[in-house]
Amino acid sequence: MQEGLLIIERIIVESLSKKERNLQEIINDTSLEHALLLNVLPNLLMKNIIRYTRGIYSIDKENCLQWLGEVNKVDHVKEEAKELFISLVNQYFTKSAERKTVLEPQLKIQKVWLTRDEEVILRSHMATLESFFTGVKASRRVKPQKEKTSEQRVVIWGFSQYSDLVDGVLKAV
């Protein structure tokens, strides 16, 4: 696939970038089912993103300059971000009875006119949020937890001017 990584490929790459793993460990870490992994892993092997040696999968570090540049191209990252956002929206609007996960998805959209001072406050809240995540990641490096890649929380935030979003929609045709 030349359009970057699919979400199911990305989660495996993220899992293996933490440490090399055997198939069962990948299943545990990603929560992807066995048969699905058997279909996705060969694709990643073919693309020289991962390696397989004696039952252990690992990131192909020798070729990482090539594939990292490719998968992290702006257009590819954009598609992945869209995929995550669409999935979050779909999940949020799925009736809770039909939802398989225990965690209730959160999605808030506010349209609000802000004074200059209020916008400064908003930006400061967002900076606080950003530094909170940076802090959490840093503390994991010092004090690792038994965390599963699949149990990470995906948090999306941002804002733009309403008219710019409308313009964007008008220009995207």
Next chain:
Amino acid sequence: MELQKIIMGQYMLLNNDPSLKAISLDTGIQLTRIFRLFNGSKMKLTEYQVFQQKVKVKMGLTDTLEAIAFDCSLKLSPAAIKEIEVFLKRKIEIWKVVQATNEKNKSASQMSA
């Protein structure tokens, strides 16, 4: 054959597993022919189109995907067309993986039965 299976599966699902006679009445295809189709006989293009049309009507897809895609290809900018293409390609890539997984699971459960 794969497309045939998919369209027949969709038809059966959308119509709550109708009897062969009901399918024959609905599609205008002879009962014996319907029987053969459901027993693996290869579908003619015209028969496929009948099933496809029935499925689309049932799904309320009067504006078919093909028609919309064609309209888009004529009217939208290259960037917008590319955006749709990428979106659809990613959808179908995921579908392929899921499909292959389901096939594997199915054959594994048949082997263990």
